[in-house]
Amino acid sequence: MIAGEGPAIVEPVTLRPADEVMRLARMGSAFPTRLSFMRILIRRMHRERWAVSVRERRLDEHGFGHAVYEAAGPERVYSLVAFSNDLDPSRRTDRVIADAWDTTFTLFDGRPTPADIERLRANTPKQEAGRFGPGDLVLCRANKSVRLFEHVRDSLARGVQPDDGMLGRIGYLMRTTAVYGNGKFGIADRGRIFERPELAAPFQAELLTVYLIRCFTLDHVEHVARARGGAGAVPLDRDLKRRLGIGNSTGLGMAPFLVTHPALIHNWIHARELALGRVLAAGTPGRAAADRFRTLLDRAIHHVHEWNVEDEIQMKRIRGLRRDLAALAERLHEGPPRTWRDVYDWVAGHCGLECQELTVSLLIETSPALVDSLESELSSDFVERLDASWTVGEVRRLLENRYRWAIDIDFNDPRSRALFWYTSEDKLEPRLGRRFCEPGAEREMPLAVARDVSALYEITAAAPASEPLASFALRFPNTRHILMRIQCIADHPYGEIRDNLIDEGCRPIDLLRCKLACFGAWKFDPRSDRWTRITLYQGAPLADELHTAGADDWCFALVG
Amino acid sequence: MRLSVNELEILARKAAVGAGVDYGYAVEAAQSLVWLRAAGVDCVAGFLDCLRAWVDGGTAQVTPAYDQDRCILSGPPGQTASALYAAAAVSDFSTLMIKESHFSRVEVRNVELPCLVLAQLARQPWAGGLAVRCLEPGGAPERWTALIRARQEARTVSVAGDVTGGRSALVRVAAGELSHPAAGGPAPAEAVWAPDFRALFARGASIEPDHYEALRQFYDRTLVPDSDASRLRGAGAGLVDSD
Numbered sequence: 023m024i025a026g027e028g029p030a031i032v033e034p035v036t037l038r039p040a041d042e043v044m045r046l047a048r049m050g051s052a053f054p055t056r057l058s059f060m061r062i063l064i065r066r067m068h069r070e071r072w073a074v075s076v077r078e079r080r081l082d083e084h085g086f087g088h089a090v091y092e093a094a095g096p097e098r099v100y101s102l103v104a105f106s107n108d109l110d111p112s113r114r115t116d117r118v119i120a121d122a123w124d125t126t127f128t129l130f131d132g133r134p135t136p137a138d139i140e141r142l143r144a145n146t147p148k149q150e151a152g153r154f155g156p157g158d159l160v161l162c163r164a165n166k167s168v169r170l171f172e173h174v175r176d177s178l179a180r181g182v183q184p185d186d187g188m189l190g191r192i193g194y195l196m197r198t199t200a201v202y203g204n205g206k207f208g209i210a211d212r213g214r215i216f217e218r219p220e221l222a223a224p225f226q227a228e229l230l231t232v233y234l235i236r237c238f239t240l241d242h243v244e245h246v247a248r249a250r251g252g253a254g255a256v257p258l259d260r261d262l263k264r265r266l267g268i269g270n271s272t273g274l275g276m277a278p279f280l281v282t283h284p285a286l287i288h289n290w291i292h293a294r295e296l297a298l299g300r301v302l303a304a305g306t307p308g309r310a311a312a313d314r315f316r317t318l319l320d321r322a323i324h325h326v327h328e329w330n331v332e333d334e335i336q337m338k339r340i341r342g343l344r345r346d347l348a349a350l351a352e353r354l355h356e357g358p359p360r361t362w363r364d365v366y367d368w369v370a371g372h373c374g375l376e377c378q379e380l381t382v383s384l385l386i387e388t389s390p391a392l393v394d395s396l397e398s399e400l401s402s403d404f405v406e407r408l409d410a411s412w413t414v415g416e417v418r419r420l421l422e423n424r425y426r427w428a429i430d431i432d433f434n435d436p437r438s439r440a441l442f443w444y445t446s447e448d449k450l451e452p453r454l455g456r457r458f459c460e461p462g463a464e465r466e467m468p469l470a471v472a473r474d475v476s477a478l479y480e481i482t483a484a485a486p487a488s489e490p491l492a493s494f495a496l497r498f499p500n501t502r503h504i505l506m507r508i509q510c511i512a513d514h515p516y517g518e519i520r521d522n523l524i525d526e527g528c529r530p531i532d533l534l535r536c537k538l539a540c541f542g543a544w545k546f547d548p549r550s551d552r553w554t555r556i557t558l559y560q561g562a563p564l565a566d567e568l569h570t571a572g573a574d575d576w577c578f579a580l581v582g
Numbered sequence: 583m584r585l586s587v588n589e590l591e592i593l594a595r596k597a598a599v600g601a602g603v604d605y606g607y608a609v610e611a612a613q614s615l616v617w618l619r620a621a622g623v624d625c626v627a628g629f630l631d632c633l634r635a636w637v638d639g640g641t642a643q644v645t646p647a648y649d650q651d652r653c654i655l656s657g658p659p660g661q662t663a664s665a666l667y668a669a670a671a672v673s674d675f676s677t678l679m680i681k682e683s684h685f686s687r688v689e690v691r692n693v694e695l696p697c698l699v700l701a702q703l704a705r706q707p708w709a710g711g712l713a714v715r716c717l718e719p720g721g722a723p724e725r726w727t728a729l730i731r732a733r734q735e736a737r738t739v740s741v742a743g744d745v746t747g748g749r750s751a752l753v754r755v756a757a758g759e760l761s762h763p764a765a766g767g768p769a770p771a772e773a774v775w776a777p778d779f780r781a782l783f784a785r786g787a788s789i790e791p792d793h794y795e796a797l798r799q800f801y802d803r804t805l806v807p808d809s810d811a812s813r814l815r816g817a818g819a820g821l822v823d824s825d
Contacts, residue, residue, distance in 0.1 A: 156586070156786055205588025213587060214783035406609060407706070410674030411681045444806040455809055462806030468605045490682070492674035493646055495606070499667065502606025 031392055035299035040515040041427065043295060049519070050532025051339075051375040052539035053383040054577065056390060057293055060542030061574070062223045062397050063230060064562055068573040070096050070220075074237055074565035077133070081106060083249035085242050088143065090134065091234045095220050100159070100227075101130040102234035103142050106242065114165050116199045116271035123149070125196065125238075129160035129231040131210065149200070150449070154208040160231040161209055164196040164239075167269060171195050174243050174258065179251030183259050190265055190328065190581035193545060193557045195239040197269030203228045216401065223400050224290070225541060232558050236268045237565050260564070265581040267560030270543070273553035275451045277533040278443065281469045284510050284517030285404030290540050291516035293400055297386045297393040302363045304392060311388045312358045315365075318384050318578065319354070323347045325544075325578040326380075333548040339376050346377035362388075387577055404514070408506045414494055415487030417505065420512055421479050427520045428472035429479050439473060440526035442466040454530060454552065472522040474504040544579065583794060584786040587779075591616045593797050594629065600803035601633040603666050610670045614701035619787050620777035621701075621739070625746055626793045628695040632665050633800055641694060644668045646675065648685065653678075656691040662750045665695040669702035676755050680708050688755045692719060696753045697745045703755065704730050704737045704775070716743070717752040725751055739775040 042048070054061070066072075078090040091102040109124045126146045130138060138157070145152030149163055170184075170192040177184040203225070205211040215221045240263050248255045280287055307315070326344055331337055350369060359365045362385055369381045386393055421429060431438050442463045446453045457463045468474070478501050485494055495502045511518045522528065529551045538546070543556040561579020563570065585593065594615045598608035615629055635641040641664035642657035653675045657663040668690045678684045693699060696716045703709050710732025716725045726743025 155584070156784060205586030208584065208586055208589065208786065211587045211783045213779060405613070405705075408606070408610075408670070408674065410677045445804060446808045447802075447805040448808045450805070453806070453808060455806070456811065460809045460811065462809075465804055465806050490678055490684075492671070492678050495674060496643065496645065496667070496671055499604040499607060499643065502604055502670070503609065504606075506606055506609070 031300055033300075035296070035303040037292075037295045037299045040291075040518070041520055043291060044516060044518060044520045046519060046521040046529065046532040048375050048379065049536035050529065051379045052536045053380050054539050054542040054544065055294055055297065055383045055386045056393050056577075057297060057386070057396055057400070058540060058542030059223060059225045059400075060229050060233075060559060060562070061577070062400075063226050063233065064568070064576075065394070065574050066220060067093075067095075067568050068563075071569055074234065074568070076241065077101065079241075079245070081242070081245055083246070084108065085246040085249075088139065089238060089241075090139070091237055092133070093230060093234060098218065098220070099132055100230060101132065101134055102231060102238065103128045103130050103134055103139060103146065104235070104238050105143060105147050107147060109165070111168070114168070116165070116197065120199065121149075121151070123147075123163040123199070124165045125163065125235075127160075127162040127164070127231060127235055127238075128154070128158050128209075129162075129227060129234070131157045131159050131215075150207060152207060156208075156210045156214055158209045159203065159215065159227045161200075161202040161207060162198055162228075162231050162235065163200060164198045164235060164268070166196055167192050167194055171243060175247045175250065178244060178247035178258060179255050181251065181254045181256050183256070183262060186262060186265070187582070189262055191330075192269075193265070193560050193581060194267050194269035195243055196235065197271060197555070198232065198235065198558075199271050200275075201228045201231060201270075223397055224286070229541065229558075232268050232270075233562070236266070236559050236562075239268070240266065240564070263564055264561060264567075265579070267544075267557040267562065270556050270558055271549075271553060272534050272538060272556065274454055274530055276537055277530045278452045278467060278469055280519065280533050280537055281471065281523065283402075284507065285514045286402040286517075288514035288517035289400050289402050292514075293396040294382070294386070295516065296399075297396055298366075298382050300392040301385045301389045302361075302366055304362065304389065306361055307359060307388070309358075315359075315384060315388050316351075316354060318387055319347070319351055321578045321580065322380060322384060323351060324580050324582075328580065328582045329545055331547045336546065336548050339374070342374045343376040343380065346373035347380070349373070350377070350381070383577070404510065406506050406510065408491060408495065408502060409509055410490060410492035410495065412491045412505075412509065413487060414482050414485045414489045414491070417491070417508065418479070418482050418487070420508055421475060421482075424511060424515065424518075425475045425479070425508070428475040428522070431472055431476060431522055431525075433473050433476055437526045438522060439470070439524050441524045441528060443469045443523070457524070468503055470522075470524045471504070471507065471518065473524060474501075475508065477501075478504050478508075583791055584788050585794070586786055587616060587619075587782055590619065590787045590789070593794075593801055594626075596804050597633060597797040597800035598666060600800035601637050603633075603636060607667055607670055610673075610702060611666045611698065614669060614698050614705060616782075616787075617701045617705050617777055618697065620779045620782045621775035622778075623697065623701075623746055623775065625695065625697055626789060626797070628746065629698070630793060630796050632695050632698070635662070635694060636664050636666060641665075644671050644690060644693075646671070651686040653685045653688045654691065655689065661692075663690055663693040665693055665698040668693045669699045672699050672753065672755060673702045673706055676703060676712065677706070677708065679755070680712075680757060686756060690753050692750050693753055694750045696725075696751045699753050700728055700739065700741075700745065704739050704777075706737075709737050711757060713756050715754045716745070717754065718749075719751065725749075733776075736777060738777075740773075741775060742772045 073094045075092050077092045081087040086106050089104045093100045104127050106125045113122050128142050128146045174184045442455050442457045444462050531548050531551050545557040547555040561576040563573040591612045595608045595612035642661045644655040644663045647654045672690050675688045709730045712730045714728045726745045728739050728741045731738050
């Protein structure tokens with residue numbers, strides 16, 4: 023029993039096994055939770071009474087120029103330096119290989135001097151081709167959703183509010199196409215900032231950047247509308263503003279991260295599973311918690327009804343989710359749940375994966391007192407290294423206990439190794455190729471964990487069980503990386519995806535959704551099995567609402 | 583030019599992979615390079631020499647042999663041992679020495695860039711108390727001696743002698759206090775390496791432009807041209823995103 027405020031935390035609790043949680047199909051059904059990184063950031067900004075303000079705005083009547091937005095916490099100030107440019111519409115593309123954008127941004131550590139702004143003006147619009155320093159924390163760019171931007175601008179200039187249906191359907195005025203942190207292009211390493219409490223949780227600097235970009239886009243469209251409409255222009259209605267987030271296009275660039283950071287991913291998923299376990303172990307829900315669950319369920323039902331995509335596979339899943347949620351609501355209508363475990367077990371037995379994972383999100387949401395302390399367990403300073411004192415016998419036992427799913431795959435079947443991951447020459451970005459019809463497989467990235475584990479199991483069969491890894495690794499040097507990995511997974515079981523990432527049926531979109539859900543993204547809109555659009559911060563409090571009582575209550579935001 | 587620490591580590595790791603070093607060894611060699619930089623030692627030039635020698639076949643992997651209480655690592659007769667492999671191997675066998683007491687000394691003979699071996703050892707959490715000697719070939723006086731000390735989570739290294747030179751040498755690792763043959767006692771430390779990652783993160787890692795270019799040439803060997811199929815299926819593919 024852990025003492026503290028609120029309901030008692032009973033530990034240890036039973037967790038869903040990693041073999042169940044870390045399957046691609048389930049990862050590809052993930053939803054944000056209270057522990058998602060955007061929620062953590064907004065809670066901190068609320069709790070610590072951060073102030074967001076415009077420090078400088080030098081934009082012409084078309085909205086071109088630069089602006090500086092400032093987020094001031096209790097100890098430090100962060101500044102978003104934004105550059106808005108006149109972009110030829112034919113060059114407006116979400117592809118990472120683009121070389122020009124409507125807007126480009128740098129999150130600066132502190133308050134930039136005029137010299138800093140001039141330095142950034144010469145580099146930020148170039149993005150990957152620019153060069154940055156340790157005082158620059160995040161690099162980002164965004165393009166307008168031209169259709170909505172122009173509609174909102176023209177409506178406000180005419181003195182009327184924009185069509186709320188169109189606004190809700192699109193959900194953002196600008197869409198980011200890359201958000202770079204952790205040392206890319208010379209910007210600050212995470213090692214420089216991770217000891218700051220406000221940036222200790224994962225991706226807080228990046229998500230602060232996106233939040234400030236949202237502030238910028240809302241002001242930006244009003245600025246341009248005022249320039250057009252003069253005294254007749256009106257500001258955007260507050261409720262409509264809140265329905266606007268920031269769009270994002272995410273492709274394969276994000277996928278390898280889930281494989282190459284096993285200890286970190288373990289911490290993310292383990293925290294979520296521990297949160298769920300604590301809620302399920304908490305016994306009979308009180309009336310307030312049961313009411314809260316029903317309120318959230320109603321909100322989720324409406325949210326999912328507003329979630330429509332062109333992708334047929336995802337739309338079919340959404341329709342199934344709607345049916346499942348309706349069935350859950352009907353069941354709860356018959357009487358309050360005896361325990362949260364009953365609710366989860368019923369959903370697990372009767373509903374699809376989308377509904378199961380959404381229910382996890384709902385359950386976690388009902389119990390902040392049991393959950394929020396886990397925010398501090400999301401980071402990792404794990405360093406990959408080999409413990410060479412292990413023996414081959416210990417390795418084989420671990421493989422048999424943890425990696426049966428990989429050992430049992432038949433890699434003689436070409437379909438099970440049809441794909442290979444590589445780094446592209448064009449933009450140094452991860453890509454996925456077809457092994458038997460595209461060149462470059464000999465240069466593949468080390469992401470084929472299942473295949474490498476399977477090979478390791480085969481090789482160790484012929485080695486003496488008592489042989490230490492010190493000599494085994496020298497005899498079979500190409501196994502060192504997978505030996506290091508399985509030793510890491512021995513202590514971080516949620517860090518391993520239990521599927522073959524080079525199988526012809528692998529859907530990288532599942533990896534993306536899992537990671538994006540950890541960030542707190544909603545409205546997954548797959549455009550293929552390799553990239554998706556999402557919305558960030560839709561429904562989140564506006565900058566001047568961060569201190570209001572309901573600032574943390576924006577999950578399953580309604581936009582219709 | 584200045585790189586972030588992350589850039590330096592990734593560049594070094596991928597350059598090693600591009601030079602044909604097995605991935606797990608490339609990971610550890612890059613980490614050791616960064617550790618050295620945090621300790622104020624710039625051995626990028628030596629690291630590049632290691633990559634070139636590996637590509638040219640001028641260096642070789644080590645294999646272990648056992649002689650009484652010694653584990654001896656060496657390449658084929660007459661060939662220099664590659665530090666890219668030997669550093670990890672010395673560390674691995676020293677693990678056995680410390681944890682399993684299989685032997686009391688680990689040696690690697692005729693190894694290039696011995697400071698990479700020292701860094702690899704110093705990064706290990708169990709390395710406090712290890713004594714390391716670097717000897718010239720043929721039994722000439724010690725080029726350097728070092729004692730690794732545990733200081734809370736980090737390890738510091740007290741060093742006497744010229745550590746960063748690229749000439750190959752014999753490196754001998756033993757547990758316990760160092761006995762200096764000339765002085766008959768612990769070696770007087772001329773320098774203490776206390777890796778300061780906070781300072782390194784604050785200032786970044788400077789690198790000579792020609793060293794950067796040379797590393798990039800190895801790195802580029804890991805890259806693959808985008809295929810048309812990949813372009814057609816990537817994020818934003820086929821769209822002018824003005825919607």
